[in-house]
Amino acid sequence: MKVHIRKILVWLSLCCLCSAALAEPFVQGGPIGSQTEGGFDALGPVVEQPIEFPHKTHAGTEPGQMGINCMYCHTYARRSNVSGIPRLDKCMGCHKMIESVKDKPRIKKLFEYWEKKEPIPWKKVHDLPDFVRFNHERHIQRFYFSEHRPVREVCGYCHGDVGSMTTARRVKALSMGWCVSCHQKDHLENANTTKTSNGPNDCWQCHK
Ligand code: HEC
Ligand code: HEC
Ligand code: HEC
Ligand code: HEC
Ligand code: HEC
Secondary structure, three states: OHHHHOOOHHHHHHHHHHHHHHOEEOOOOOOOOOOOOEEEEEEOOOOOOOOOOOOHHHHOOOOOOOOOHHHHOOOOOOOOOOOOOOHHHHHHHHOOOOOOOOOOOHHHHHHHHHHHHOOOOOOOOOOOOOOOOOOOOHHHHHHHHOOOOOOHHHHHHOOOOHHOOOOOOOEEEHHHHHHHHHHOEEEEEEOOOOEEEEOOOHHHHHEE
């Protein structure tokens, strides 16, 4: 019996050693979107939207672009599973007053939806299978609120640099290997510590 327990202990410590040797620190900063495994970069198809919405114009930070915070429009990211797409009233809050683009075809279309009181039927760009459980809140709480990384970088871990895109496009594989490869890395617990922990790797955490 004693031998048996020893064997288990040895086996356990070996496992710890292995995982410690495998775990690499998660890299922050650098070009947005480059922080997760390059092997899982996978450009998705161009999705045709009812109105071609220019992220670049609204969220870009080049001169002449507005640099609006991603979470001003995707308000639920910090507190729910989904990030959500903004309602038409959020667009109209600005566009009712912006004369410079009122006569542009895309803005005319925007007003048509508004006058018909119809929501814009945006199409999905990212879509995990139903058997996968994903939660924005936990990732945003960790990377943005605890580690204090810039919001555009944080969204960029999984979405690439949407703020420089004309229309949103998938750039990561969203495969199981991709999620797991990031969970296995050593992530700082918050901005003021060198203490790290991993994301969960138990099947049930990601599968219902
Ligand atoms: C002015 C509002 C606004 C801002 C600011 C904004 N977005 Fe969006 N976002 C939208 C709209 C509208 C859509 C739907 C159209 C589309 O998918 O192209 C969208 C779509 C997306 C999608 C694709 C959703 C899907 O269907 O999978 C992602 C990812 C995204 N935004 C990320 C970001 C990031 C990251 C930022 C900050 C750099 C940002 N957005 C800033 C309005 C906004
Ligand atoms: C904070 C204010 C603000 C919000 C919110 C906003 N926009 Fe804009 N949008 C602008 C401004 C300002 C421009 C014009 C930039 C320029 O002069 O090129 C613009 C430009 C655009 C254009 C390009 C027009 C063209 O053809 O040149 C589209 C399309 C557009 N917005 C759609 C939307 C949609 C859809 C939403 C809601 C999801 C939205 N906007 C929310 C301020 C806003
Ligand atoms: C850890 C990876 C990760 C991070 C970080 C992340 N997302 Fe996502 N996002 C995803 C995945 C995966 C999906 C697809 C979810 C699904 O299909 O159930 C998604 C979907 C979306 C969608 C489509 C609508 C929805 O909520 O399902 C939007 C919009 C979006 N993300 C915006 C953002 C914004 C804005 C940020 C930063 C504030 C962000 N995401 C940060 C992985 C991430
Ligand atoms: C950029 C790195 C990164 C990527 C990519 C990533 N995650 Fe995570 N994930 C984390 C970290 C770090 C945590 C731990 C957050 C915490 O609890 O503080 C986490 C936590 C989670 C949790 C636990 C949430 C909870 O409610 O306890 C689930 C579930 C999860 N991730 C699923 C996924 C799935 C599914 C994908 C791929 C579609 C994914 N993650 C991609 C870093 C990542
Ligand atoms: C960090 C999140 C995460 C963890 C942990 C995880 N999975 Fe997955 N799994 C995913 C995602 C995301 C997909 C969807 C992949 C796709 O659509 O390509 C998936 C797909 C699958 C599939 C469907 C077949 C396939 O390859 O598409 C099976 C079966 C599966 N996972 C089993 C498991 C088992 C068993 C475990 C535990 C050893 C596990 N998963 C742990 C995220 C996870």
